[in-house]
Amino acid sequence: MTPHNNxxxxxxxxxxxxxxxxxxxxxxxxxxxxxxxxxxxxxxxxIESIQQFVQIYSIVKDNYVDKKSDDALFQQSIQGxxxxxxxxxxYLSAEEYRQLIQYTEGDLASVDFNLNYDTHMRAWQIQDxxxxxxxxxxxxxxxxxxxxxxxxELKNLNQDQVLxxxxxxxxxxxxxxxxxxxxxxxxxxxxxxxxxxxxxxxHNQVLVLKIRVFQQDTANEIKRIxxxxxxxxxxxxxxxxxxNPGGLLSAAVESADLFLNQGLIVTTKSRSEGDQQFQALPxxxxxxxxxxxxxxxxxxxxxxxFTAALKEHKRAWVIGENSYGKGxxxxxxxxxxxxxxxMTVSHYYTPEGHxxxxxxxxxxxxxxxxxxxxxxxYLEHVAELTLKSKI
Numbered sequence: 535m536t537p538h539n540n541x542x543x544x545x546x547x548x549x550x551x552x553x554x555x556x557x558x559x560x561x562x563x564x565x566x567x568x569x570x571x572x573x574x575x576x577x578x579x580x581i582e583s584i585q586q587f588v589q590i591y592s593i594v595k596d597n598y599v600d601k602k603s604d605d606a607l608f609q610q611s612i613q614g615x616x617x618x619x620x621x622x623x624x625y626l627s628a629e630e631y632r633q634l635i636q637y638t639e640g641d642l643a644s645v646d647f648n649l650n651y652d653t654h655m656r657a658w659q660i661q662d663x664x665x666x667x668x669x670x671x672x673x674x675x676x677x678x679x680x681x682x683x684x685x686x687e688l689k690n691l692n693q694d695q696v697l698x699x700x701x702x703x704x705x706x707x708x709x710x711x712x713x714x715x716x717x718x719x720x721x722x723x724x725x726x727x728x729x730x731x732x733x734x735x736x737h738n739q740v741l742v743l744k745i746r747v748f749q750q751d752t753a754n755e756i757k758r759i760x761x762x763x764x765x766x767x768x769x770x771x772x773x774x775x776x777x778n779p780g781g782l783l784s785a786a787v788e789s790a791d792l793f794l795n796q797g798l799i800v801t802t803k804s805r806s807e808g809d810q811q812f813q814a815l816p817x818x819x820x821x822x823x824x825x826x827x828x829x830x831x832x833x834x835x836x837x838x839x840f841t842a843a844l845k846e847h848k849r850a851w852v853i854g855e856n857s858y859g860k861g862x863x864x865x866x867x868x869x870x871x872x873x874x875x876x877m878t879v880s881h882y883y884t885p886e887g888h889x890x891x892x893x894x895x896x897x898x899x900x901x902x903x904x905x906x907x908x909x910x911x912y913l914e915h916v917a918e919l920t921l922k923s924k925i
Contacts, residue, residue: 587611620878622862628872642747642779643704643723645669649680649688649696657713658688658696672719674712682711682718690905698777698832701727701746706779731755739769740826740917748781748836753788760820770824770920772913773840776854776903780835783863787812790843793820793850797885799843802863804880814843825850826920829897834858835882841895842884851923852897853916861890898923 595607609625616625647663657679663670680688683699691699702708702723709718731752732744741763743756760771780786783800790799794814802810827841827850838857844850863880882890899919903912 616875616877620862622860622864623875623877626866626874626876631866631868631872631874642701642727642729642781643706644697644700644702644725644727645708645710645721645723646725647674647676649700651693651696655679656689658691668724669719669721672721674710674719679713680710681713682709684709685711692903692905692909694776694909695903695905698830701777701779703747703779703781731759733759733763734913735763735766736914736917738914738917738921739767740920741766741768741771742774742913742917743771744774745778745837747778748783748785748789748840750782750785752781752785753792756789757792757819760823768823770826770917771820772826772828772917772920773850774828774913775833775837775841776828776830777832778834778837779832780837780860783812783836783839786836786840790840791815791817793823793825793844794847795821797847799885800839801883801885801887802880803883804863806879824920824923824925826916826923827852827854828916829854829857829895830902831855832858833895834860835862838890838895839882839884842888842890845895845898846885848925851899851920851925852895853899853901853919854897855900855902856896857894859890859892859894861893898925 591607591611595602595604609627613625616623646667646669647660649658650661651657652659660669660674660676660678660680663674663676682688683696686699688696688699700708700723704723704726706723707720708723709720711718727746729746729749731746734742734744736742741760743759745752745756756773760768783802787799791814795817797814799812799814801812804810825844827844829837829841829852833841833854834857838859838861841850841852841857845852861882862878863882864876865879867875867877869875884890884895901916901919903909
């Protein structure tokens with residue numbers, strides 16, 4: 535019997551034996567709430583499919599143009615299995631998992647450099663990139679022009695729109711396309727961004743609250759700020775959720791509850807963990823305050839949960855662009871090797887039962903920010919639209 539045959543027989547035997555897994559609740563990005571760990575359970579092993587996999591594995595091992603180790607092929611197989619499930623699930627190496635669990639759930643982050651618009655070159659260029667940083671090690675340098683972020687061309691975008699592309703949940707990845715480069719560079723967002731809610735009282739007595747991410751204390755901060763400005767005889771509050779990647783589901787639920795006095799806020803549906811419903815508690819806080827919500831294509835996850843709840847209960851007028859459409863709950867499944875699976879286990883559903891994943895939230899009024907429009911003028915118009923709304 536050849537050494538190769540021994541390897542394949544061992545592989546086949548090990549696959550037949552791997553019938554269970556273990557998991558525990560751990561903070562991870564893009565996930566919002568964790569359930570209790572399911573007990574390990576055995577699964578039926580599809581023998582014919584595994585036999586076919588071993589056959590293909592043998593063909594690749596013996597015939598691929600470049601020599602590949604068994605470990606490399608097996609890791610690649612795992613990555614393909616998990617990443618093929620949906621656009622969020624992925625296999626984390628031991629190092630990737632170690633880095634991920636260092637981060638705090640819900641934190642907002644950017645990459646390790648800034649982008650500055652050069653009016654002479656009419657291009658966005660890298661600045662403040664330190665020698666030896668992760669991006670520098672991948673070949674980026676100060677003064678280099680960035681053409682695209684996540685396949686979005688930058689040439690006609692303003693500063694807020696570019697920052698919105700750079701920002702995301704800490705530990706998440708972003709694709710950068712640099713000038714004179716035929717391939718994209720994948721960077722990890724690892725530089726924390728300050729996420730305090732930014733209030734701005736407009737001349738028409740509309741309070742705009744810029745919420746960058748839903749964190750543990752977001753609902754308390756919203757209430758504190760509105761109470762602080764209440765003496766100004768507020769006519770409305772606009773919650774600016776543009777580029778908000780989500781954060782904690784519990785924070786989005788608590789924030790929505792500030793403006794609702796009853797009814798369903800969101801439902802999560804899971805094959806392995808059952809369904810959960812989150813209801814608004816009776817309250818008189820801000821019930822007479824007119825509410826507007828501003829969203830764009832990068833408003834996602836918990837931000838969409840919040841928006842859908844207020845929209846479907848006819849409690850807020852939604853303006854902007856259709857949101858991203860990320861309505862999943864993910865969990866980490868640590869493996870004995872030190873690696874882990876980050877996998878989707880639940881979907882979000884709006885109060886009316888609509889699935890958020892892949893659909894997003896459609897605003898009442900479509901009103902994107904054009905490159906030639908100033909931010910202050912844009913917000914003034916959004917405030918006026920909110921005041922004129924019928925909700």
